[in-house]
Amino acid sequence: MPIENVYNNINLKKVAEKAGVSIATVSRVINNSPSVNPQTRARIQKIIKDLNYSPNRVAKRLRNRNVSSKLLGVLIPDIQNPFYVEVLRGIEDVAYLHEYALIVCNFSQDEVKEKMYLDLMRSESVDGLITAPTSEEDQQVIELARSGLPMVCVDRDLVGIDVDSVLVDNRKGAYLAVDYLAKKGYTRIAYISGIPKIPSSRDREKGYRDALRDNHIPFKESLVKYGDSRHESGVKLCAELLDLEQPPDAIFAGNNLITLGALETIHTRGLKIPEEIAVVGFDDMYWSISLNPPLTAVRQPAYNIGKCAAEQLISRIDSPGRPTSQMILKTELMVRNSC
Amino acid sequence: MPIENVYNNINLKKVAEKAGVSIATVSRVINNSPSVNPQTRARIQKIIKDLNYSPNRVAKRLRNRNVSSKLLGVLIPDIQNPFYVEVLRGIEDVAYLHEYALIVCNFSQDEVKEKMYLDLMRSESVDGLITAPTSEEDQQVIELARSGLPMVCVDRDLVGIDVDSVLVDNRKGAYLAVDYLAKKGYTRIAYISGIPKIPSSRDREKGYRDALRDNHIPFKESLVKYGDSRHESGVKLCAELLDLEQPPDAIFAGNNLITLGALETIHTRGLKIPEEIAVVGFDDMYWSISLNPPLTAVRQPAYNIGKCAAEQLISRIDSPGRPTSQMILKTELMVRNSC
DNA sequence: TTGAAAGCGCTAACAT
DNA sequence: ATGTTAGCGCTTTCAA
Numbered sequence: 001m002p003i004e005n006v007y008n009n010i011n012l013k014k015v016a017e018k019a020g021v022s023i024a025t026v027s028r029v030i031n032n033s034p035s036v037n038p039q040t041r042a043r044i045q046k047i048i049k050d051l052n053y054s055p056n057r058v059a060k061r062l063r064n065r066n067v068s069s070k071l072l073g074v075l076i077p078d079i080q081n082p083f084y085v086e087v088l089r090g091i092e093d094v095a096y097l098h099e100y101a102l103i104v105c106n107f108s109q110d111e112v113k114e115k116m117y118l119d120l121m122r123s124e125s126v127d128g129l130i131t132a133p134t135s136e137e138d139q140q141v142i143e144l145a146r147s148g149l150p151m152v153c154v155d156r157d158l159v160g161i162d163v164d165s166v167l168v169d170n171r172k173g174a175y176l177a178v179d180y181l182a183k184k185g186y187t188r189i190a191y192i193s194g195i196p197k198i199p200s201s202r203d204r205e206k207g208y209r210d211a212l213r214d215n216h217i218p219f220k221e222s223l224v225k226y227g228d229s230r231h232e233s234g235v236k237l238c239a240e241l242l243d244l245e246q247p248p249d250a251i252f253a254g255n256n257l258i259t260l261g262a263l264e265t266i267h268t269r270g271l272k273i274p275e276e277i278a279v280v281g282f283d284d285m286y287w288s289i290s291l292n293p294p295l296t297a298v299r300q301p302a303y304n305i306g307k308c309a310a311e312q313l314i315s316r317i318d319s320p321g322r323p324t325s326q327m328i329l330k331t332e333l334m335v336r337n338s339c
Numbered sequence: 340m341p342i343e344n345v346y347n348n349i350n351l352k353k354v355a356e357k358a359g360v361s362i363a364t365v366s367r368v369i370n371n372s373p374s375v376n377p378q379t380r381a382r383i384q385k386i387i388k389d390l391n392y393s394p395n396r397v398a399k400r401l402r403n404r405n406v407s408s409k410l411l412g413v414l415i416p417d418i419q420n421p422f423y424v425e426v427l428r429g430i431e432d433v434a435y436l437h438e439y440a441l442i443v444c445n446f447s448q449d450e451v452k453e454k455m456y457l458d459l460m461r462s463e464s465v466d467g468l469i470t471a472p473t474s475e476e477d478q479q480v481i482e483l484a485r486s487g488l489p490m491v492c493v494d495r496d497l498v499g500i501d502v503d504s505v506l507v508d509n510r511k512g513a514y515l516a517v518d519y520l521a522k523k524g525y526t527r528i529a530y531i532s533g534i535p536k537i538p539s540s541r542d543r544e545k546g547y548r549d550a551l552r553d554n555h556i557p558f559k560e561s562l563v564k565y566g567d568s569r570h571e572s573g574v575k576l577c578a579e580l581l582d583l584e585q586p587p588d589a590i591f592a593g594n595n596l597i598t599l600g601a602l603e604t605i606h607t608r609g610l611k612i613p614e615e616i617a618v619v620g621f622d623d624m625y626w627s628i629s630l631n632p633p634l635t636a637v638r639q640p641a642y643n644i645g646k647c648a649a650e651q652l653i654s655r656i657d658s659p660g661r662p663t664s665q666m667i668l669k670t671e672l673m674v675r676n677s678c
Numbered sequence: 679t680t681g682a683a684a685g686c687g688c689t690a691a692c693a694t
Numbered sequence: 695a696t697g698t699t700a701g702c703g704c705t706t707t708c709a710a
Contacts, residue, residue, distance in 0.1 A: 011703055022681045027705060037679060057462040059703035061397045062686050067705085079427060085418055092445060096452065101459050104443040106431060113435065120440050123396040231625060263629035286570060290602035292631030350687055361697045366689060376695060398687035401702050406689085 010053045018051070019044050030055055057101075061125050068317060072100050072310070073121040075114070075131035078229070079106035081257055083283050083302050084132070087154060090306025091130060098314050100127070109195070109229065115140050122149070128313045130306075132156050135197045150320065152313045154305055156199050157326070164316060166309045166327045170200045170282075173298040173331030174207025174252070177280040180296070181250045181339055182215035186278055189217065190248035192237045192258050194229035201229075204254055204282060223248055227258065234261020242269065242277070249277065250339060256283035256297075263291065278339035294336035301329050349392045357390070358383045369394055400464050407656060411439050411649070412460040414453070414470035417568070418445035420596055422622050422641050423471070426493060429645025430469060437653050439466070448534070448568065454479050461488070467652045469645075471495050474536045489659065491652045493644055495538050496665070503655060505648045505666045509539045509621075512637040512670030513546025513591070516619040519635075520589045520678055521554035525617055528556065529587035531576045531597050533568035540568075543593055543621060562587055566597065573600020581608065581616070588616065589678060595622035595636075602630065617678035633675035640668050 012023040019026065021040065028036050029044045047053075061069040072095055076084045088104065095102050103124060107113040111134055118140050121129055128150035133141040136159045145151045145163050153165040181189050191208045194201040205224070212219050225240060227233030234257060241248055242265065253259035259281030263273075271277050273293055281288075284299035308327055316322065351362040358365065360379065367375050368383045386392075400408040411434055415423045427443065434441050442463060446452040450473055457479050460468055467489035472480040475498045484490045484502050492504040520528050530547045533540040544563070551558050564579060566572030573596060580587055581604065592598035598620030602612075610616050612632055620627075623638035647666055655661065 013703080023704080024681060024683095024706080025679085028680090031705080035679060040679080054458050054462050056401075056464070056703050057459070058397055058400045058464050059686090060705080062395075062401050062688090062702090063704045063706090064686080079424055082421075085424065088418060088445075092447075101456075102444065104445075105441065106427075106443075108431075117440075119393050120396070123393050125395070125397050260626040260629055264626070267628060267633065287599040287603070289606060290599055290630055292629060292633070294606065294631070352687080362688080363690085363698075364696060367696085370689080374695060379695080395687050398702090399689080401686090401704090402688045402690090404702060 010051050015047055015053050018047050068127050070100050071126050072102055073126035073129040074102055074104045075117055076106045077109050077132050082285055086302035087306035090303040091310040094307050094310035118144055128317050130309050136199050150316045152309045154309045162324045164312045164324045166305050168300045168329045168331050170203035171207040174204040175211045176333040177298050178208050178211035178252055186250035187217055188248045189250045190223040190241050191252045192254050193226045194254040196226050229255055231257045231261040234258035235265050238262035238265040251279050253281045274339045280339055284334050293338050296336045296338045297334050299332045299334050349390050354386055354392050357386050407466050409439050410465050411441055412465035412468040413441055413443045414456055415445045416448050416471050421624055425641035426645035429642040430649040433646050433649035457483055467656050469648050475538050489655045491648045493648045501663045503651045503663050505644050507639045507668045507670050509542035510546040513543040514550045515672040516591055516637050517547050517550035525589035526556055527587040528589045529562040529580050530591045531593050532565045533593040535565050568594055570596045570600040573597035574604050577601035577604040590618050592620045613678045619678055623673050632677050635675045635677045636673050638671045638673050
């Protein structure tokens with residue numbers, strides 16, 4: 001079904017005609033090429049302004065398949081997760097500063113969508129990509145990285161290929177949380193995990209186990225539940241834990257959405273936090289203080305993750321040869337009243 | 340600084356060579372043109388698969404400036420606001436269903452950024468745009484709409500031009516909230532407004548005033564505070580209200596971020612909700628039940644807003660001549676324990 | 679300092 | 695059923 005794209009019909013040619021010069025000269029003005037007569041330049045600039053002309057980025061990208069076109073792709077696993085929103089904000093700010101535009105896609109942890117959007121990124125000729133792969137073995141992402149597209153992984157790394165990444169110390173963060181619970185005297189500490197094939201989920205479980213071991217608390221299979229990193233999963237798995245014959249006295253929730261789900265279940269059942277059940281979440285939110293009760297949580301520097309990732313990516317685009325780097329940012333336990 | 344775009348170098352020509360046909364034939368296969376020999380088609384399809392070829396969308400868009408290129412733009416005022424995230428999810432689902440890709444930009448309520456991204460949308464040749472203008476008189480958006488780009492406004496409408504829009508009944512929603520407070524016996528009801536030049540802020544104030552009037556409560560200038568729709572604004576303005584010589588006994592917060600900010604201030608001061616101060620928010624969040632206390636709030640059907648907007652937009656792209664429509668969705672008061 | 683022209687990958691009108 | 699070719703808007707090499 002054809003549509004009338006009558007808008008944006010001002011192009012180089014029109015500007016050139018009006019200025020009585022060739023399109024090459026106009027192009028030079030736009031790209032700040034030094035070899036243009038200052039008077040010609042001024043005249044053309046005025047016309048550009050008058051006509052409200054802005055260059056067609058699509059044509060530019062097509063032409064410059066070997067030159068930066070100032071476009072970055074961001075592929076987000078779950079836009080409903082405030083953690084990724086915060087990461088995105090960090091990316092945005094840096095991109096804006098360097099005059100890069102962003103094309104953002106959210107694949108909602110759906111690998112089919114992920115593949116579709118990965119193809120999209122490639123076929124939109126983005127200069128580089130920031131993403132959080134679904135797993136360390138994410139073939140789609142690995143392939144794209146192999147093909148030479150500048151890429152930075154956040155939150156999750158890739159195996160079998162050397163790629164820039166910005167991660168956090170998940171194991172340590174989880175340790176902090178669970179150790180704190182143990183020291184407070186809780187002994188039946190449960191862990192609600194996100195998708196187990198995501199490395200961060202496994203790292204957090206490692207930290208959980210480390211802390212149990214160091215505090216001489218035996219690991220209990222029944223106190224670990226695996227879900228899918230979403231709110232609903234937190235609701236359901238928390239209910240399963242509470243229904244256990246020997247329910248936990250504390251819950252360590254694998255991410256912020258799981259935490260919110262667990263809180264919902266606990267509140268629905270009218271249980272008192274932390275008297276009847278303690279809660280520590282992974283991922284702090286700026287409104288965690290307004291939760292009931294103010295939530296103790298492991299804080300990831302989400303904004304900074306995005307900021308670093310964007311800086312790494314732009315620096316790689318500028319100098320493709322530079323060695324890859326892996327940044328691991330620190331996590332921190334924000335102690336409040338939920339345990 | 341040049342980069343090596345060595346990736347994605349498979350194009351029509353390569354596929355055509357390998358298949359021993361012309362690029363036109365390959366193009367026909369890709370676009371499901373009927374006039375292709377079934378055997379040729381099968382052979383070409385196999386090669387496409389083997390080579391992992393996907394058509395270059397950039398070239399396609401450049402070529403088809405008068406044909407849909409299956410790309411929609413979404414311009415979000417504040418990605419940190421869960422309301423817009425939910426709207427975005429509605430848009431995404433519909434777009435995905437109709438095989439449209441999305442280019443999402445967030446302008447963080449910054450008009451300079453807004454203009455930049457509006458230009459970007461135009462120069463990326465999107466088929467259509469969904470946005471929430473900064474005001475009814477948003478010249479940038481009006482101009483773009485005038486130029487003929489299919490557009491749907493969400494949350495906020497435009498004056499002086501007939502454009503599709505999906506709104507909610509803000510006035511009624513606010514009325515519901517304030518009326519409920521009044522009937523509960525609160526008499527010093529404050530309103531913390533978002534940016535006043537956004538129509539929804541003003542409509543909510545109208546609803547607030549309507550409810551006061553109908554409940555014979557005199558309107559007090561001092562109990563209305565204007566801010567900028569963000570968390571920090573809620574923190575600050577709530578503090579100002581509490582510092583009043585005659586502080587309010589209830590607060591109606593203009594949006595979800597303001598509500599969270601107000602809650603933060605109230606909790607920091609150790610005030611009891613609702614005994615010492617009641618709170619009703621505009622915008623429900625799925626985790627409102629986990630707030631302290633579970634929050635009473637006006638619910639907007641955010642996901643549906645996005646869904647309807649995307650459907651309207653796609654339908655307009657398909658039939659540009661159809662009359663514009665304005666949808667107004669219902670709001671609803673979710674009663675919990677904060678008043 | 680400026681212009682002419684090739685070509686990025688694709689589609690569609692026209693030709694065969 | 696298939697091929698040839700113009701041209702979308704732009705940058706850049708080469709020539710003037």
